[in-house]
Amino acid sequence: MSSQPTETQAPTRRRKPRPAGTLYRGDITGLWSWVLHRITGVAIFFFLLVHILDTALVRISPAAYDAVIGTYKTPIMGLGEVALVGAIAYHAFNGLRIILVDFWQWGTTHQRLLSWIVIALWVITMAGFVPRHLISVFTGQ
Amino acid sequence: MSVTIENPRSPYTRPRVGGLNIEKWGWIYMRVSGVVLVVLIFGHLFVNLMLGTGVHQIDFAFVGGKWSDPFWQWWDTIMLWLAMIHGANGMRTIVNDYVRKVQVARVLKVALFASAAILIILGTLVAFTFDPCPAGAPADLVASFCPVS
Numbered sequence A: 001m002s003s004q005p006t007e008t009q010a011p012t013r014r015r016k017p018r019p020a021g022t023l024y025r026g027d028i029t030g031l032w033s034w035v036l037h038r039i040t041g042v043a044i045f046f047f048l049l050v051h052i053l054d055t056a057l058v059r060i061s062p063a064a065y066d067a068v069i070g071t072y073k074t075p076i077m078g079l080g081e082v083a084l085v086g087a088i089a090y091h092a093f094n095g096l097r098i099i100l101v102d103f104w105q106w107g108t109t110h111q112r113l114l115s116w117i118v119i120a121l122w123v124i125t126m127a128g129f130v131p132r133h134l135i136s137v138f139t140g141q
Numbered sequence B: 001m002s003v004t005i006e007n008p009r010s011p012y013t014r015p016r017v018g019g020l021n022i023e024k025w026g027w028i029y030m031r032v033s034g035v036v037l038v039v040l041i042f043g044h045l046f047v048n049l050m051l052g053t054g055v056h057q058i059d060f061a062f063v064g065g066k067w068s069d070p071f072w073q074w075w076d077t078i079m080l081w082l083a084m085i086h087g088a089n090g091m092r093t094i095v096n097d098y099v100r101k102v103q104v105a106r107v108l109k110v111a112l113f114a115s116a117a118i119l120i121i122l123g124t125l126v127a128f129t130f131d132p133c134p135a136g137a138p139a140d141l142v143a144s145f146c147p148v149s
């Protein structure tokens, strides 16, 4: 009896409160793009540490360098390179978006559009890169 | 005795201590280096992975061809410095965000600084002391312009 709704309370649909006026909403223009930017940045950093060491083998001997760089041409590593280039392309385009939003008023008021442009540029880059790279990995051309 | 009270509506001004604001310059560096790195890294990936026979062309002779030209030595060295400092500084931000223990954070930051410094020096030396035609190397492994020994 005590838990009955009283007549004066109109039934309303419950809504999740949304914070107003923050950049970081839980959609692709906010939090997820930030998480992805962070993960790709860390991944590229660790690749770069190894990559400088493998390149340094040119100072040991031609045979040593060729042996290690040869592993870049195997199918498994070939797929890893697709992931690496995907990470770089995302970090680069999204980084440019961050810079535009920071320095350019128009960018701040058109964040959604800019995020879609980032996704579109990423898709175009990968559409150009992936077939070409897989042909090189699997047929050597 | 009269006390002056600051106007409560006056905007907050940060107390300035030193002259140089390191964090601000770090923030600017991330953006300036990022713009340059887009060109350098995309160029690097395009020449090495898209042109010619892609990843299959890469071997000692290929590097010999590129690094006998100062253009590519400088390209790679600038890319090395910018990317390494950008990446290490970004990792420092992440350590600041997640590592609560001051001692652990300090150890990680020293490790980041040390690895970045060592790899920058190593990579710069490698690019500029590189010999495309090392004495006694088998002719089929080095660039075609090397004199046959």
Ligand code: HEM
Pocket: A034, A037, A038, A040, A041, A042, A044, A045, A048, A088, A091, A092, A093, A095, A096, A098, A099, B030, B031, B033, B034, B035, B037, B038, B041, B083, B084, B086, B087, B088, B089, B090, B091, B093, B094
């Ligand atoms: C391709 C060109 C690149 C662009 C345009 C770019 C852009 C940016 C920008 C603008 C930031 C700062 C984000 C912020 O302050 O909120 C950033 C952070 C970062 N970048 Fe890059 N970057 C590039 C390449 C790289 C490379 C090569 C590495 C690794 C060696 C890297 C690793 C990182 C890391 C670890 C962070 C910190 C992420 C965070 O705090 O969440 N970036 N990048």
Ligand code: HEM
Pocket: A044, A048, A051, A052, A055, A056, A072, A081, A084, A088, B041, B044, B045, B048, B049, B055, B058, B063, B066, B072, B076, B077, B079, B080, B081, B083, B122, B123, B124, B126, B127
């Ligand atoms: C799968 C992708 C990659 C391949 C196959 C590759 C291949 C190579 C090769 C063959 C070299 C020797 C010199 C030259 O060709 O210019 C080199 C050097 C270098 N690469 Fe990459 N690279 C890749 C990705 C990257 C990425 C993503 C970065 C930046 C974050 C990078 C940064 C560098 C640097 C700084 C050097 C110079 C190292 C030194 O001076 O010792 N590379 N790379």
